[in-house]
Amino acid sequence: MGRTEINIVLLGLGVVGGGVARALQEKAEAYAEQAGLPLVLRRVLVRDPSKPRPISLDDGLMTADPDEALDADADIIVELMGGETPALDYIERSLKSGRHVVTANKEVVSKHWLRLHSAARDAGVEMHYEASVGGGIPIISPLKRDLAANEIIGIRAIINGTTNYILTRMAAEGVDFGDALRQAQELGYAEADPANDIEGQDSVYKLSILASLAFRTFISPDDIYREGITQLHARDFKYAAELGYIIKLLAVAKREQGGVRARVHPALLAKDELLARVDGVLNAVQVEGDLVGKVLFQGPGAGSEATASAVMADVLEAAKAIRSGEPTTPQDRSSGLAAEPISKLVSRYYVRIEVMDRPGVLAVIARSLGDHGVSIASVIQKETDEEGQTAELVIMTHGAREDSMQSSIKQIGGLPEVSEIGSVIRVED
Template sequence: MEKEYIGVGVIGLGVVAGQVSKVLHEREEFLSAQLGFPLKLKKVKVLPQDMSRPLAKLLPEGVLTTDEDDFFNTPGLDIVVEAIGGEYPAFNLLSRGLKMGKCVVTSNKEVIAKHAPELVKLARENNTGLRCEASVGGGIPLISPFQYDLAANHINGIYAIINGTTNYILTRMAKEGLDFETALKQAQSLGYAEANPSNDIEGTDAVYKLAIMASINFQCKVKPEDIYREGISRLTSRDFCYADELGFNIKLLAITKPGNGQIEARVHPVFLPKDEWLAKVDGVFNAVLVEGDLVGPVLFQGQGAGASATSSAVVADVLAAAQDIHLGVGNRMRWNMDKPLGVKPMSDILTRYYLRMTVTDSPGVLALIARVLGDHNISISSVIQKETDEENLTAEIVIMTHPAKEAFVQQALVELGGLDKVKDINNFVRVGI
């Protein structure tokens, strides 16, 4: 397709969108050389208050606009980049771009997790492209490897540390013995956590990313609301002490794998043996372990967030889209969601468990607990018992189980919580992947 240049428009001037606009403008010559034809930043759609930002003054005159119609009707606009986040108005803006036949690029995990089927359908109807590499791993390439490099494999499992904020908090709790609140405040002071960190610490961010990975790899529609979610806020420094003593690290994992006509899709803290790859991923780094039947285990690791890392993936998508347009290729997406695979109920999951409880320090307590667990088909692997309060005659017991069904464990915890000799069910964490 003969064109004088490929024109790009960016929606937003926030952390990611601003960095993308800056890269497209400052590296125009470099990026054009990569492609072999000119690539130009044509328009940036901003809010009125964005006009006074320092970055706004660095962009070419006439590039900024606050008018949506002016943005979409810009002559020579071929690619629309959306990086404002959130479900709306992002979904409407992406839809408008696709209906106009423009290729769209987004880093928006929420809108892709919730609306991928509609957006893919619009892209195909209008013979254009939808690219979203930055929506899952930020700067870590994941979507493209899933759709192309690993396409010959049956994926046997994906295990991901996919949120840098939570991984930083858990690392500080493990290495410095901090409690959750102190570690969170440290993350906020360093800019790793938002003022309102609930999406990160409660696992919502990881759920969106897992929904995208599961949908792509297993070619089915996985909705965020179908994914079991549990955050990190109930973990304490004592859990990390016991994990260390038992030879484990604690990580927030996003897990998905197939089996018996269903897929598992869950996000929650996990005790991981210290010698496993993912157990060694610390700080704000992310990592995704993919197990393919042909390639075996493959680990993708790097900085999953941040303006520079995310802009790397967004601009890579822009270059790929520009190449498609230049070659006259409208739609090269490998994303089918037609398989009728449901998400396995969490109650049917089979795994090992760590249980920590405070009990009366008296004879027969452990036997009573063992009986309740046994009645629910839960076998004990090991027990640690330590006195914690001599004045009140209580002790802390930690139990590691053999693999058990989630439903049975939940039933047993309810029954244990009702016993006079069990003062508190302090915590329980799933063990291994």
């Protein structure tokens, strides 16, 4: 082949895009050696080419015209704009025109999984998205290759640094959610509009990608149960700690009851579990395979350079394949596993209830739980508010079905003896 270089077009020059452009500049020689050919940046699509930037690019490289970028002579399109529109369009157009695509866009990849994979297959190119989950932590490639000999049993992950930072502060300092969020915003760990993170949506997109790969079936973000961290109270962390647990926002997907159940919600984790020790903005993904047992991948889940590490690993893979004329790998046949609803989940639960401080209250609550087939493992009466004549009960249940638990909680919430259901948090065993 007469090819003398690998041409790259970059869509987006923000935090991650800037990191990638810098890596391409600073490590040009090392990358050329690894790929077998120089990697040449042909065009960079930005909103405003005149905006001052920390990185200096060759004149005329930047353009605000999508057509100019997408129609450039490129082998690999690197999409780092984020968001669904117009990124989806650009990725699809690139694949259809026979370009390999590298993207960090968890929203687009998870929502349009089948469509984009099919576009790539039809065009005989590959879509790479290592950076879409866990920043620089290798996890997509290990699932595709290194753990390929396993049937995956389950995935448990902490894949949102913003919420993990907030939960770590709440656990360590006893501060409330609002205070911890403000700290995170001041440090740049949370965005001005943090909804996507704190409501769990970001984790849902990432879990959708991990689960779809691991179980070889499309688990749509819509199929994933989602609960954010905004309802957690400082004392839940205190009580959890007393019981030997840490509260984390977990993303869990397991082969269960003939399908795959995927869910994102706060959970109590025994404090000696590996994941319980993943603090601050760190991310970690634990994968359980039938052969390998449990392996854990941990590292920085975000950041300009860490994410650029994953993007550039994908670019180098794509470049090697282009150079060697390697045929693209055929996609595995779908396992046909379907998404299971949360309603049939069997879990233990931590329940905090504010009740009237008078005799017989516990009996009423215990009866409701019992009627729904939920048995109590322990009850502790916490602080009593003498003035309000209320007390706080912390109940740990044995394994119970989610739908039974929710019905019982609804009934308990309506009891005259109960002032408030404080928290209902699943326990992850």
